[in-house]
Amino acid sequence: MNSKLTTKFKIFLSKIIPDSEKFRYLFWLPKLHTFHKTYGAKSKFLESRTQLYDFVNQSIDNGPISYLEFGVFKGKSIRYWTQLNTNEASLFHGFDTFSGLPESWDNFTGGLEKGTFDTQGQVPQIDDKRVAFYKGLFQDTYPSFMDAYESDSTLIINIDADLYSSTLFVLTMSHSILKKGSIVIFDEFSSMLHEFRAFEDYCKSYNVDFEVLAGTKTAKNYYAHVAVRIL
Ligand SMILES: C[S@@+](CC[C@H](N)C(=O)[O-])C[C@H]1O[C@@H](n2cnc3c(N)ncnc32)[C@H](O)[C@@H]1O
DSSP states (O other): OOHHHHHHHHHHHHHHSOOOHHHHHHHHHHHHHHHIIIIITTSEEESSHHHHHHHHHHHTTTOOEEEEEEOOTTSHHHHHHHHHOOOTTOEEEEEEOSBOOSSOEEETTEEEOTTTTBOTTOOOOOOOTTEEEEESOHHHHHHHHHHHOOOOSEEEEEEOOOOHHHHHHHHHHTTTTOOTTOEEEESSTTOIIIIIHHHHHHHHHHTOOEEEEEEEEOSSOEEEEEEEEEO
16 A cells, blocks of 8 residues: 555544544453463463462562562552561562552543542551551652662562553663562553553563463453563
8 A cells, every 4th residue: 555545544544443442452452362372371370369479479489578569558468468478588668649549540341530549648557667658659759769779689569550650650660670580460460551551561662571470360350460570
Protein backbone atom coordinates (compact mmCIF):
# COMPACT_ATOMS: atom_id res chain seq x y z
CA MET A 1 0.00 0.00 0.00
CA ASN A 2 1.43 3.43 -0.85
CA SER A 3 1.92 5.95 1.94
CA LYS A 4 -0.96 8.22 0.87
CA LEU A 5 -3.38 5.30 1.04
CA THR A 6 -1.90 4.07 4.34
CA THR A 7 -2.38 7.49 5.88
CA LYS A 8 -5.97 7.70 4.62
CA PHE A 9 -6.66 4.24 6.00
CA LYS A 10 -5.08 5.17 9.34
CA ILE A 11 -7.25 8.28 9.64
CA PHE A 12 -10.31 6.25 8.70
CA LEU A 13 -9.53 3.60 11.35
CA SER A 14 -8.80 6.23 14.00
CA LYS A 15 -12.32 7.52 13.48
CA ILE A 16 -14.24 4.27 13.50
CA ILE A 17 -12.48 2.22 16.20
CA PRO A 18 -13.80 3.23 19.63
CA ASP A 19 -11.24 4.94 21.89
CA SER A 20 -12.07 2.58 24.68
CA GLU A 21 -10.01 1.15 27.54
CA LYS A 22 -12.06 -2.06 27.37
CA PHE A 23 -11.28 -2.41 23.70
CA ARG A 24 -7.58 -1.94 24.32
CA TYR A 25 -7.70 -4.50 27.14
CA LEU A 26 -9.38 -7.01 24.86
CA PHE A 27 -6.74 -6.62 22.16
CA TRP A 28 -3.95 -7.01 24.73
CA LEU A 29 -5.30 -10.26 26.14
CA PRO A 30 -3.50 -12.51 23.63
CA LYS A 31 -0.25 -11.14 25.10
CA LEU A 32 -1.03 -13.05 28.27
CA HIS A 33 -1.11 -16.29 26.33
CA THR A 34 2.13 -15.38 24.57
CA PHE A 35 3.66 -14.60 27.96
CA HIS A 36 2.53 -17.98 29.24
CA LYS A 37 3.98 -19.82 26.24
CA THR A 38 7.26 -17.90 26.35
CA TYR A 39 7.95 -17.69 30.07
CA GLY A 40 5.28 -19.36 32.12
CA ALA A 41 4.77 -22.80 30.65
CA LYS A 42 7.57 -24.37 32.72
CA SER A 43 7.02 -22.35 35.87
CA LYS A 44 5.01 -23.35 38.90
CA PHE A 45 1.31 -22.58 39.21
CA LEU A 46 0.02 -22.01 42.75
CA GLU A 47 -3.42 -21.27 44.11
CA SER A 48 -2.97 -18.14 46.18
CA ARG A 49 -0.62 -15.24 46.63
CA THR A 50 0.40 -16.47 50.08
CA GLN A 51 1.43 -19.80 48.54
CA LEU A 52 3.40 -17.78 46.02
CA TYR A 53 5.07 -15.76 48.80
CA ASP A 54 5.92 -19.02 50.64
CA PHE A 55 7.41 -20.44 47.45
CA VAL A 56 9.53 -17.34 46.85
CA ASN A 57 10.82 -17.34 50.41
CA GLN A 58 11.68 -21.05 50.17
CA SER A 59 13.55 -20.37 46.93
CA ILE A 60 15.93 -18.09 48.87
CA ASP A 61 16.07 -20.36 51.96
CA ASN A 62 14.61 -17.71 54.22
CA GLY A 63 17.80 -15.72 53.60
CA PRO A 64 18.21 -12.02 54.37
CA ILE A 65 16.02 -9.88 52.15
CA SER A 66 15.56 -6.27 51.36
CA TYR A 67 11.80 -6.26 50.85
CA LEU A 68 10.29 -3.22 49.18
CA GLU A 69 6.52 -3.13 48.97
CA PHE A 70 4.73 -0.61 46.80
CA GLY A 71 1.06 -0.42 47.76
CA VAL A 72 0.63 -1.25 51.43
CA PHE A 73 -2.91 -0.16 52.35
CA LYS A 74 -3.66 -1.81 55.73
CA GLY A 75 -0.53 -3.94 55.58
CA LYS A 76 -1.89 -7.39 54.79
CA SER A 77 0.91 -8.44 52.45
CA ILE A 78 3.81 -6.74 54.23
CA ARG A 79 2.68 -8.20 57.56
CA TYR A 80 2.58 -11.66 55.98
CA TRP A 81 6.12 -11.20 54.70
CA THR A 82 7.46 -10.08 58.09
CA GLN A 83 6.07 -13.28 59.60
CA LEU A 84 7.24 -15.43 56.71
CA ASN A 85 10.82 -14.25 56.41
CA THR A 86 12.17 -14.57 59.92
CA ASN A 87 15.76 -13.71 59.07
CA GLU A 88 16.92 -11.08 61.56
CA ALA A 89 18.99 -9.29 58.93
CA SER A 90 15.98 -8.72 56.67
CA LEU A 91 14.47 -5.26 56.26
CA PHE A 92 10.96 -4.40 55.12
CA HIS A 93 10.09 -1.07 53.52
CA GLY A 94 6.48 -0.17 52.74
CA PHE A 95 5.54 2.70 50.43
CA ASP A 96 2.05 4.15 50.08
CA THR A 97 0.19 7.45 50.00
CA PHE A 98 -2.02 6.04 52.78
CA SER A 99 -4.63 8.31 51.23
CA GLY A 100 -5.58 5.90 48.47
CA LEU A 101 -5.00 5.51 44.76
CA PRO A 102 -3.66 8.73 43.19
CA GLU A 103 -5.75 8.15 40.06
CA SER A 104 -8.60 5.89 39.04
CA TRP A 105 -7.81 2.34 38.01
CA ASP A 106 -9.71 1.40 34.87
CA ASN A 107 -10.01 -2.27 34.32
CA PHE A 108 -12.00 -4.49 32.01
CA THR A 109 -14.36 -5.67 34.71
CA GLY A 110 -14.92 -2.29 36.29
CA GLY A 111 -12.13 -0.60 38.17
CA LEU A 112 -11.56 1.51 41.25
CA GLU A 113 -11.96 5.22 41.83
CA LYS A 114 -9.18 7.61 42.77
CA GLY A 115 -8.90 7.59 46.58
CA THR A 116 -9.81 3.92 47.00
CA PHE A 117 -7.73 2.31 49.79
CA ASP A 118 -7.62 5.54 51.82
CA THR A 119 -6.47 4.77 55.39
CA GLN A 120 -6.71 8.44 56.45
CA GLY A 121 -2.95 8.53 56.77
CA GLN A 122 -2.80 5.60 59.19
CA VAL A 123 0.17 3.30 58.66
CA PRO A 124 -0.14 -0.35 59.74
CA GLN A 125 0.94 -1.17 63.27
CA ILE A 126 3.48 -3.94 62.92
CA ASP A 127 5.48 -4.76 65.99
CA ASP A 128 8.73 -5.58 64.24
CA LYS A 129 11.78 -3.31 64.29
CA ARG A 130 12.76 -4.47 60.81
CA VAL A 131 9.80 -2.58 59.26
CA ALA A 132 9.62 1.03 58.05
CA PHE A 133 6.96 2.96 56.16
CA TYR A 134 7.25 5.86 53.73
CA LYS A 135 4.13 7.98 53.40
CA GLY A 136 3.42 9.85 50.16
CA LEU A 137 3.44 9.28 46.44
CA PHE A 138 6.13 6.84 45.31
CA GLN A 139 7.21 9.62 42.97
CA ASP A 140 7.99 11.78 46.04
CA THR A 141 9.31 9.25 48.55
CA TYR A 142 11.17 6.66 46.49
CA PRO A 143 13.91 8.82 44.84
CA SER A 144 15.44 9.90 48.18
CA PHE A 145 15.12 6.35 49.52
CA MET A 146 17.01 5.16 46.45
CA ASP A 147 19.74 7.76 46.92
CA ALA A 148 20.57 6.22 50.29
CA TYR A 149 19.91 2.59 49.35
CA GLU A 150 22.65 0.10 50.10
CA SER A 151 22.13 -3.61 50.67
CA ASP A 152 23.70 -6.99 49.99
CA SER A 153 20.50 -8.88 50.79
CA THR A 154 18.31 -10.39 48.10
CA LEU A 155 16.08 -7.66 46.76
CA ILE A 156 12.38 -8.50 46.66
CA ILE A 157 10.09 -5.86 45.20
CA ASN A 158 6.42 -6.52 45.72
CA ILE A 159 4.31 -4.30 43.49
CA ASP A 160 0.68 -4.06 44.53
CA ALA A 161 -0.10 -0.56 43.32
CA ASP A 162 -2.58 -1.55 40.60
CA LEU A 163 -1.77 1.38 38.31
CA TYR A 164 0.35 1.44 35.16
CA SER A 165 1.91 4.79 36.07
CA SER A 166 2.88 3.71 39.59
CA THR A 167 4.24 0.34 38.44
CA LEU A 168 6.29 1.80 35.62
CA PHE A 169 7.70 4.46 37.92
CA VAL A 170 8.74 1.89 40.52
CA LEU A 171 10.34 -0.44 37.97
CA THR A 172 12.30 2.24 36.16
CA MET A 173 13.37 3.90 39.41
CA SER A 174 14.52 0.51 40.75
CA HIS A 175 16.55 -0.35 37.67
CA SER A 176 19.95 0.38 39.23
CA ILE A 177 19.30 -2.01 42.13
CA LEU A 178 17.50 -4.76 40.21
CA LYS A 179 20.38 -7.19 39.81
CA LYS A 180 20.65 -10.82 38.72
CA GLY A 181 18.69 -12.80 41.31
CA SER A 182 16.43 -9.93 42.40
CA ILE A 183 12.78 -10.91 42.56
CA VAL A 184 9.76 -8.86 41.52
CA ILE A 185 6.27 -9.86 42.57
CA PHE A 186 3.16 -8.49 40.90
CA ASP A 187 -0.25 -8.59 42.48
CA GLU A 188 -2.47 -7.79 39.50
CA PHE A 189 -0.31 -9.00 36.67
CA SER A 190 -3.17 -10.04 34.40
CA SER A 191 -4.52 -6.52 34.49
CA MET A 192 -3.16 -6.17 30.99
CA LEU A 193 -3.00 -2.40 30.61
CA HIS A 194 -1.51 -1.80 34.02
CA GLU A 195 1.08 -4.06 35.72
CA PHE A 196 1.56 -6.29 32.68
CA ARG A 197 2.05 -3.37 30.29
CA ALA A 198 4.35 -1.55 32.70
CA PHE A 199 6.55 -4.63 33.12
CA GLU A 200 6.68 -5.22 29.38
CA ASP A 201 7.57 -1.58 28.72
CA TYR A 202 10.24 -1.64 31.43
CA CYS A 203 11.85 -4.86 30.15
CA LYS A 204 11.89 -3.61 26.58
CA SER A 205 13.24 -0.18 27.42
CA TYR A 206 15.97 -1.39 29.77
CA ASN A 207 16.75 -4.64 27.99
CA VAL A 208 15.91 -6.71 31.04
CA ASP A 209 15.70 -10.49 30.94
CA PHE A 210 13.84 -12.55 33.51
CA GLU A 211 12.38 -15.94 34.34
CA VAL A 212 9.02 -16.65 35.88
CA LEU A 213 9.35 -18.36 39.25
CA ALA A 214 5.65 -18.90 39.81
CA GLY A 215 2.19 -17.59 39.05
CA THR A 216 -1.27 -18.20 40.43
CA LYS A 217 -4.01 -20.08 38.68
CA THR A 218 -7.43 -21.04 40.04
CA ALA A 219 -10.96 -21.05 38.68
CA LYS A 220 -11.10 -17.36 39.66
CA ASN A 221 -7.73 -16.09 38.53
CA TYR A 222 -5.09 -16.65 35.92
CA TYR A 223 -1.69 -15.00 36.43
CA ALA A 224 -3.10 -12.46 38.89
CA HIS A 225 -0.02 -12.94 41.06
CA VAL A 226 3.33 -13.54 39.45
CA ALA A 227 6.90 -13.73 40.76
CA VAL A 228 9.76 -13.17 38.35
CA ARG A 229 13.50 -13.41 38.89
CA ILE A 230 15.83 -11.07 37.06
CA LEU A 231 18.45 -12.89 34.98
C1 LIG B 1 -4.35 -2.76 46.28
S1 LIG B 1 -3.77 -1.60 47.45
C2 LIG B 1 -2.47 -2.44 48.30
C3 LIG B 1 -2.96 -3.66 49.06
C4 LIG B 1 -1.97 -4.27 50.02
N1 LIG B 1 -0.73 -4.70 49.41
C5 LIG B 1 -2.62 -5.45 50.74
O1 LIG B 1 -2.06 -6.55 50.74
O2 LIG B 1 -3.70 -5.27 51.30
C6 LIG B 1 -2.94 -0.49 46.37
C7 LIG B 1 -2.23 0.65 47.10
O3 LIG B 1 -1.33 1.30 46.21
C8 LIG B 1 -1.20 2.64 46.61
N2 LIG B 1 -0.64 3.41 45.49
C9 LIG B 1 -0.87 3.24 44.17
N3 LIG B 1 -0.14 4.11 43.45
C10 LIG B 1 0.60 4.83 44.34
C11 LIG B 1 1.58 5.86 44.21
N4 LIG B 1 1.94 6.35 43.01
N5 LIG B 1 2.15 6.34 45.33
C12 LIG B 1 1.80 5.85 46.55
N6 LIG B 1 0.87 4.89 46.74
C13 LIG B 1 0.28 4.37 45.65
C14 LIG B 1 -2.62 3.03 47.00
O4 LIG B 1 -2.62 4.10 47.90
C15 LIG B 1 -3.16 1.73 47.62
O5 LIG B 1 -3.13 1.76 49.02
